[in-house]
Amino acid sequence: MLTKRIIPCLDVINRRVTKGVKFQNNIDLGDPIEMAVRYSDGGCDELVVYDITASAERRPIDIAMVRDVAQAIRIPFAVGGGIATVEDMSRVLLAGAEKISVNSLAVKNPEIIAEGARAFGAQCIVLGMDPVSTPDRAQCPSGYEITTRGFRERTGMDAVEWARRAEQLGAGEIVVNSVDADGTRAGFELTITRLIAEAVRVPVVASGGAGCAAHLRDAFNIAHADAAIVAGMIHTGEFTVEQIKRELFADGVPVRMHW
């Protein structure tokens, strides 16, 4: 049986992993390579590494870091941040990443999804999206609007519409990172995660708000997510990936238990 994936997320600034709430109050958490190795040895199924200031600083992603991660671990990982062109994607993949995550720059230029999928295959192209709940159902019928640039800008785009369009363009996977839930550790935003999972046929990854194993179970069982991103709850040392998996396994969720 295909197992549900647990994916630690490393938000990197200047080669240090940081964690903030709603992109503010960033705290230094450690070296990205050491953390990648620790989580990989600890049984995570995949990793995602975001160079979170590359886009805002209009600079290319830190390729040396991508290469170091690729040398250090033997599980798949995705890389995001500042990826604007097929050449950027190519550099990241040749450095050893498995997938490329696009977000704000894909909102600005949706064709990048199609170009990336044509050049490298849809399985390489992950669309990250940061939806926020909105009362404006006239503009956003799903009740969720896409934000960009680290939640700073609203776009007026409906989150479910954007997911469908990205799938048509060739996104192979969609990460739904709820602005409302991000950093709260109060649970994933199950409503929008499920709406997107119902709207597309590609795998959906729940992101933002994980605080305990039950939150992941709900993302899988209620929202039909195929994978879930964890950050703060493991970065602080409060939980390990293994603990989360043991609890999920006991709850009947299919997870990989031997590594």
Add this chain to the structure above:
Amino acid sequence: MIAIVDYKAGNLTSVQLAFRALGCEAAVTSDPRVILSAERVVFPGVGAAGSAMRNLAGLHLVDALKQVAARGTPFLGICLGTQILLEHSEEDGGTPTLGILPGRVPRFQPVDRWDKVPQIGWNQVRIARPHPLLEGIADGSEFYFVHSFYPAPADPSLAIGTTDYAGVTFASMVGRANVAATQFHPEKSGRIGLRLLANFTRWSP
């Protein structure tokens, strides 16, 4: 020397890095002469069968691959490489492939609303028959998969391992004599995947 066949079908960095982690030098090459003189050949690949076959023809690699497979060189297919070792793929409106192993490559037909195609993630491989590449690997170990099509060997005894997905039990590892091939990615399957690759570097079929 291990030759990793480069036919412009995806990124070979992680395959090369995995062999390097094992202390084995592996050369990424498109040169038929290098492939023909290699001690071992790895045939990876992601992407579509049609363009892969066109690339193999354009690079004059079809005969070289058939020769090394026929004369006993340890040969490991991975993912798309595995699929095109068979005779025919349903991909790209039907594509004749290398025919090194008898069989075809159909697409998953989801039976459940939540069966996603491609299959992406870790799934169990049940050992269908003992094989030197699976030495030290427990029955039911999980490996990392990314694929929409799957190997369906003509002779079920070609299956080395099987996996369940989207309502089918498919041959996730196939082989005969010196040819072994995985639908999953051993190079991205952690310690257990690395063990399979280490077994390959020592394999004398």
